[in-house]
Amino acid sequence: MDWDDAYANAAYIDGADAYPDRWASEGAAFRAATGARVDVSYGQGAREVYDLILPEGAPKGLFVFVHGGYWLRFDKSFWSAFARGARALGWxxxxxxxxxxxxxxxxxxxxxxxxxxxxxAGEIDGPIILAGHSAGGHLVARAVCQGVLPDAVADRIVRSVPISPVSDLRPMMKTSMNADLKLDEAECQAESPALLQPRSGIEVTVVVGAAERPVFLDQAEWLSTAWNCDRIIVGGKHHFDVIDALADPESDLCKAMFV
Structure with missing residues (x-):
C-alpha cells in the first residue's frame, strides 16, 4: 500500500489549490468585520497564540476550533470564517x-x-465546546482524554467534535511525513485517541465526509468504535469542504452543536 497516496487529500479534490487562499482571504475579512482579538498569547512561543472572536451579546460559552494540516502546516488565520456559525449563535x-x-x-x-x-477558558465563562479538523480533530479528541486538561477546565467541556480526525497515529509512521513528525511506537500509543479513553460526561461526535479518502473514513470509524460514540458521515463532502457547515448557523451541524 502506498501510504503517502492513501493520506493525500489535495490530489483527489478538484480545485484543491484554491482552498487555502480562499480560506485566508475570508478569514481576514471576518476578523476585521468582527473586531477579533488577535494573537492572544497562551505560551512562550511565537505560535502559541489564539484569536478570540466575540458574539454581539454576552457569550453563551466558549467554542474552540483547532486547525489541521497534518501538524505540519497552516495557522489560525486561515480558519476565522469558520467561526461564523458559532458566533451567530451566541458563542x-x-x-x-x-x-x-x-x-x-x-x-x-x-x-x-x-x-x-x-x-x-479563563477569558470566557460558561460551557466549552471543542471541534477540530483533520490533525485538529486528533487534537480535540486527545484534549478530552484523561491527563491533558485540568479538571476545572475539562469539567466545563460539554461536547467535542473531531472532524475527519486522525485517531490512530500508527499509520502515519509509514508515510514520508514521519521524517518531520518523528513518530515512534511509544508516542503513537500515548497520543492516539483511538487507543485511549475519553473522560466521562463529554458528548463526542465524530464527523467525516462521505467523499473523503478511505483512510479517513477508517480513522473516523476507529474512533467512534473505540469510544462508542456517534459518527456522522456527511454525504457528498470531501476533506476540504466537510467543515463548511461550521460557517453556516443554519446548518444541521451548527444546530446540533450550539443550539
Missing part, C-alpha cells in the same frame, strides 16, 4: 495556532492546545 470562538513539526512533537502540540483551551 465566543477561540482559534489557536500551535508550533508545527518538526519543531514540536505531536505530544508537545497536544499540550500546547491544552494550554490554549485553558487560557481561553
Amino acid at each position: 465566543a470562538v477561540a482559534m489557536p495556532s500551535y508550533e508545527l513539526a518538526p519543531n514540536a512533537r505531536i505530544s508537545e502540540i497536544t499540550m500546547q492546545v491544552a494550554a490554549a483551551i485553558e487560557h481561553a
Whole structure:
C-alpha cells in the first residue's frame, strides 16, 4: 500500500489549490468585520497564540476550533470564517495556532492546545465546546482524554467534535511525513485517541465526509468504535469542504452543536 497516496487529500479534490487562499482571504475579512482579538498569547512561543472572536451579546460559552494540516502546516488565520456559525449563535470562538513539526512533537502540540483551551477558558465563562479538523480533530479528541486538561477546565467541556480526525497515529509512521513528525511506537500509543479513553460526561461526535479518502473514513470509524460514540458521515463532502457547515448557523451541524 502506498501510504503517502492513501493520506493525500489535495490530489483527489478538484480545485484543491484554491482552498487555502480562499480560506485566508475570508478569514481576514471576518476578523476585521468582527473586531477579533488577535494573537492572544497562551505560551512562550511565537505560535502559541489564539484569536478570540466575540458574539454581539454576552457569550453563551466558549467554542474552540483547532486547525489541521497534518501538524505540519497552516495557522489560525486561515480558519476565522469558520467561526461564523458559532458566533451567530451566541458563542465566543477561540482559534489557536500551535508550533508545527518538526519543531514540536505531536505530544508537545497536544499540550500546547491544552494550554490554549485553558487560557481561553479563563477569558470566557460558561460551557466549552471543542471541534477540530483533520490533525485538529486528533487534537480535540486527545484534549478530552484523561491527563491533558485540568479538571476545572475539562469539567466545563460539554461536547467535542473531531472532524475527519486522525485517531490512530500508527499509520502515519509509514508515510514520508514521519521524517518531520518523528513518530515512534511509544508516542503513537500515548497520543492516539483511538487507543485511549475519553473522560466521562463529554458528548463526542465524530464527523467525516462521505467523499473523503478511505483512510479517513477508517480513522473516523476507529474512533467512534473505540469510544462508542456517534459518527456522522456527511454525504457528498470531501476533506476540504466537510467543515463548511461550521460557517453556516443554519446548518444541521451548527444546530446540533450550539443550539
